[in-house]
Amino acid sequence: xxxxxxTCKVILADTIAKRLLQEVKDTLASIGNGKPTLVAFLAxxxxxxxxxxxxxxxxxxxxxxxxxxxxxxxxxxxxxxREANEDSQVNGIxxxxxxxxxxxxxxxxxxxxxxxxxxxEGLSFKHLSNMYHNVRYLDPPTNxxxxxxPCTPLAVLKILEYLHIYNPIxxxxxxxxxxxxxxxxxxxxNGRPLAALLANDGAQVYSVDVTGxxxxxxxxxxxxxxHQVEDKxxxxxxxxxxxxxxxxxxxxxxxxxVPIDLIRDGAVCINFSSYRNFDGPAVKExxxxxxxxxxxxxxxxxxxxxxxxxxNHPDKxxxxxxxxxxxxx
Amino acid sequence: xxxxxxTCKVILADTIAKRLLQEVKDTLASIGNGKPTLVAFLAxxxxxxxxxxxxxxxxxxxxxxxxxxxxxxxxxxxxxxREANEDSQVNGIxxxxxxxxxxxxxxxxxxxxxxxxxxxEGLSFKHLSNMYHNVRYLDPPTNxxxxxxPCTPLAVLKILEYLHIYNPIxxxxxxxxxxxxxxxxxxxxNGRPLAALLANDGAQVYSVDVTGxxxxxxxxxxxxxxHQVEDKxxxxxxxxxxxxxxxxxxxxxxxxxVPIDLIRDGAVCINFSSYRNFDGPAVKExxxxxxxxxxxxxxxxxxxxxxxxxxNHPDKxxxxxxxxxxxxx
Numbered sequence: 001x002x003x004x005x006x007t008c009k010v011i012l013a014d015t016i017a018k019r020l021l022q023e024v025k026d027t028l029a030s031i032g033n034g035k036p037t038l039v040a041f042l043a044x045x046x047x048x049x050x051x052x053x054x055x056x057x058x059x060x061x062x063x064x065x066x067x068x069x070x071x072x073x074x075x076x077x078x079x080x081x082r083e084a085n086e087d088s089q090v091n092g093i094x095x096x097x098x099x100x101x102x103x104x105x106x107x108x109x110x111x112x113x114x115x116x117x118x119x120x121e122g123l124s125f126k127h128l129s130n131m132y133h134n135v136r137y138l139d140p141p142t143n144x145x146x147x148x149x150p151c152t153p154l155a156v157l158k159i160l161e162y163l164h165i166y167n168p169i170x171x172x173x174x175x176x177x178x179x180x181x182x183x184x185x186x187x188x189x190n191g192r193p194l195a196a197l198l199a200n201d202g203a204q205v206y207s208v209d210v211t212g213x214x215x216x217x218x219x220x221x222x223x224x225x226x227h228q229v230e231d232k233x234x235x236x237x238x239x240x241x242x243x244x245x246x247x248x249x250x251x252x253x254x255x256x257x258v259p260i261d262l263i264r265d266g267a268v269c270i271n272f273s274s275y276r277n278f279d280g281p282a283v284k285e286x287x288x289x290x291x292x293x294x295x296x297x298x299x300x301x302x303x304x305x306x307x308x309x310x311x312n313h314p315d316k317x318x319x320x321x322x323x324x325x326x327x328x329x
Numbered sequence: 330x331x332x333x334x335x336t337c338k339v340i341l342a343d344t345i346a347k348r349l350l351q352e353v354k355d356t357l358a359s360i361g362n363g364k365p366t367l368v369a370f371l372a373x374x375x376x377x378x379x380x381x382x383x384x385x386x387x388x389x390x391x392x393x394x395x396x397x398x399x400x401x402x403x404x405x406x407x408x409x410x411r412e413a414n415e416d417s418q419v420n421g422i423x424x425x426x427x428x429x430x431x432x433x434x435x436x437x438x439x440x441x442x443x444x445x446x447x448x449x450e451g452l453s454f455k456h457l458s459n460m461y462h463n464v465r466y467l468d469p470p471t472n473x474x475x476x477x478x479p480c481t482p483l484a485v486l487k488i489l490e491y492l493h494i495y496n497p498i499x500x501x502x503x504x505x506x507x508x509x510x511x512x513x514x515x516x517x518x519n520g521r522p523l524a525a526l527l528a529n530d531g532a533q534v535y536s537v538d539v540t541g542x543x544x545x546x547x548x549x550x551x552x553x554x555x556h557q558v559e560d561k562x563x564x565x566x567x568x569x570x571x572x573x574x575x576x577x578x579x580x581x582x583x584x585x586x587v588p589i590d591l592i593r594d595g596a597v598c599i600n601f602s603s604y605r606n607f608d609g610p611a612v613k614e615x616x617x618x619x620x621x622x623x624x625x626x627x628x629x630x631x632x633x634x635x636x637x638x639x640x641n642h643p644d645k646x647x648x649x650x651x652x653x654x655x656x657x658x
Contacts, residue, residue, distance in 0.1 A: 011498070164498055167617075169618060170338055264507070265507065288496075
């Protein structure tokens with residue numbers, strides 16, 4: 001039998017990133033804050049981080065932001081972050097992790113040392129805990145300051161919106177209801193927050209890593225405060241891939257490949273690993289939509305977060321607002 | 330345990346019909362054909378048909394069409410249709426079936442007696458055979474005259490478009506790829522054409538009636554000329570409902586109810602029967618979207634077909650075109 005003609009649509013991150021960046025530019029113009037500055041601390045020799053930093057710099061400059069890459073010694077990092085926290089010229093701060101690969105607690109301490117109002121990656125405890133509990137604002141019940149979501153999970157959400165996997169006919173907070181999604185990766189930075197966010201929006205999410213499968217669900221309704229997690233003992237990809245509408249790969253290992261033969265015909269496949277978790281030619285014979293990488297969307301989300309931080313603090317960041325406050329006073 | 334809060338969105342046919350009728354009005358205005366006339370023949374005493382005719386009349390008048398209901402004797406019907414075929418004041422013809430409930434061949438003969446260019450319901454052999462073979466035009470390779478689709482199946486397609494089940498990110502002809510759909514009813518007028526149309530657009534369609542389950546698929550690619558049908562021996566609703574993203578009921582029996590407990594959480598449920606195939610309160614606990622009836626969309630599709638028939642024959646129907654042709658001549 002002849003091979004079936006290809007029907008898979010390949011969507012490049014660039015297409016989606018461009019749309020988001022236009023939104024970011026428009027929002028930046030509307031809050032009239034001049035050229036915001038993002039400070040990035042590099043305290044390791046990670047070549048991937050250097051490349052990512054270079055691309056971030058380029059994207060910042062193209063979109064009206066200043067990007068200030070600071071190479072610092074590990075031992076100086078905390079002090080440098082403190083100074084940036086205090087510096088009114090700095091609007092957002094990020095750190096390239098890991099700093100101490102063998103000491104998660106030390107990396108976590110660094111994460112927490114970034115001021116909440118400059119935590120552009122949304123990795124501080126307050127931002128993460130809001131995300132896990134489906135709390136959208138930092139200042140309830142006033143609800144003027146939006147909580148920040150981590151960039152890569154947010155990028156995947158934005159991609160799923162672009163791909164019409166979020167159904168706009170349904171109520172906000174329920175737009176993934178009826179969808180089954182597998183996320184292969186359950187890291188604290190990417191896979192677990194992503195599974196929680198998808199479950200909070202109504203999806204049935206199978207979160208898979210080497211330790212096994214967990215099912216994340218929102219629970220019964222759309223007013224549920226947070227998702228629920230259940231261990232699926234003895235389950236594996238063989239159980240979850242055939243029933244998944246969307247398969248998201250994020251395994252940071254070059255040799256890892258998702259078993260395409262288990263994927264349902266016409267599924268949507270998205271890769272957020274810096275390695276290709278899907279074999280390109282094979283996945284195109286099986287998927288309806290394939291997104292081979294998300295990096296450019298992640299950077300667009302970083303700038304989206306930065307603009308959100310600025311909008312959260314018009315008093316601190318907006319010269320005009322500051323002047324008006326002075327004149328009023 | 331408390332019952333989960335309802336998350337189902339109920340979409341009424343009226344909402345979707347209004348949008349379609351606006352499109353129809355705009356198209357009618359753009360082809361500038363004055364007030365087209367639809368002739369409907371009633372040759373039985375079916376009370377449902379009378380009600381449907383009354384509603385059709387109202388919709389026609391509200392949207393710039395004349396509706397001419399002609400009550401005729403069964404034995405006069407063919408002659409009356411022939412006269413309407415010849416009458417240049419008549420733009421579309423429909424007949425309320427069945428006329429001879431015990432003689433399908435006689436009803437079919439009546440169907441074929443309607444002139445192709447006035448067959449507003451798309452039930453003639455030529456229109457049906459084009460639909461089954463996924464041929465969109467009556468005049469290949471010129472492709473100026475569009476083939477007509479039967480109104481109820483077309484209404485369900487338009488509803489699925491409105492509900493974002495058709496994914497606009499995918500190529501036309503492939504927008505249901507990856508979706509599994511169950512259609513309960515395999516009549517020649519509704520269920521079978523609907524299953525074929527959905528399969529032609531890429532869905533995996535389980536067509537269910539009292540005789541069993543058939544699987545309709547498009548085959549391997551989007552260039553496949555027509556769908557393929559496969560008998561699923563010993564399969565039943567218990568096999569197909571749990572794996573269906575969309576469940577479409579069309580059983581014309583008051584007592585019939587789809588077994589809600591078999592439906593997948595968050596499925597989309599649509600009823601095109603004139604009876605309620607889904608128990609309302611129960612389906613709202615299970616579905617993400619529920620469309621309880623399609624009648625008003627069907628009538629909007631009828632008028633859409635009528636405008637298409639007129640556009641197919643600008644020479645016969647458009648006074649302005651006729652005048653221009655005369656002046657050119």
